[in-house]
Amino acid sequence: MGAIVLNQNHVLAIVLAFMLLIYGLVPPVERVRIVEVERDPIVIVEPDPVALRCLARIVYGEARSDTVEGQRAVAWVAINRTVDGRWPSSVCGVAIQKGQFSLAPTLVERNAWEASLDVARQVMIDRHNGEPDPTGGAVFFAYVKPGQTLPWAHGKDGLKISHHTFW
Numbered sequence: 620m621g622a623i624v625l626n627q628n629h630v631l632a633i634v635l636a637f638m639l640l641i642y643g644l645v646p647p648v649e650r651v652r653i654v655e656v657e658r659d660p661i662v663i664v665e666p667d668p669v670a671l672r673c674l675a676r677i678v679y680g681e682a683r684s685d686t687v688e689g690q691r692a693v694a695w696v697a698i699n700r701t702v703d704g705r706w707p708s709s710v711c712g713v714a715i716q717k718g719q720f721s722l723a724p725t726l727v728e729r730n731a732w733e734a735s736l737d738v739a740r741q742v743m744i745d746r747h748n749g750e751p752d753p754t755g756g757a758v759f760f761a762y763v764k765p766g767q768t769l770p771w772a773h774g775k776d777g778l779k780i781s782h783h784t785f786w
Contacts, residue, residue, distance in 0.1 A: 666743035673711035674698070674739035675732070680721040681760075682783070683731040687738060688753070689781025694742040695754045696785065703758050754778060757785035 674694055682693040697720070700706040700713045707713055714720055746752075754760075760783045777786035 666740055666747075670710040671736065671739055671743060673709075673714040674743065675735040676722050677710075677714050677720050678738050679732055679735035683728065683735060685783070686781045687734075689783055690735065690738045691742055692754050692757075692780040692783065692785055693760060694739055695746075695752045696757055696760050698742065698746055699752065699754065699756055699758050705758075753780060754785040760785045 674697055677697045678690050678694050682690045685693070697710055697713050701708050701710060706716060714722065755778060757778065760777075762782055763777075763784045777784035779785075
């Protein structure tokens with residue numbers, strides 16, 4: 620087996636493709652698989668694997684100890700940001716915005732990581748299928764202790780879902 624030789628153009632193309640995906644200049648492509656079950660085709664949409672992992676990292680870092688409902692709501696915030704002009708238009712671009720999400724440097728809780736992947740996958744499929752967003756389009760969330768007010772919430776009460784408040 621021969622070695623793979625990359626010239627400068629190959630490297631530039633790889634870097635450009637990665638940057639376009641991360642910074643949202645090109646939306647992630649969903650893979651579509653058609654499966655025949657007793658002669659009736661079923662279309663199965665599989666989320667882009669890179670975007671899926673980025674969204675799962677957000678869920679894992681921000682809500683791994685939360686309920687599934689709370690984890691789903693956190694994932695929806697990241698999705699909602701991709702269509703709000705204040706953030707990048709890709710999930711990965713949103714995930715790496717400085718000071719926005721807690722992304723754990725290592726994934727130490729295997730079960731929590733698998734659960735985060737499941738939640739992220741289902742939210743991406745729900746969005747694709749036009750399912751309602753439980754946060755009502757929220758682009759912010761925070762863990763708010765009882766009686767605590769957040770100065771940057773601008774007096775908004777928000778929507779309480781599990782351990783977080785969304786607005």
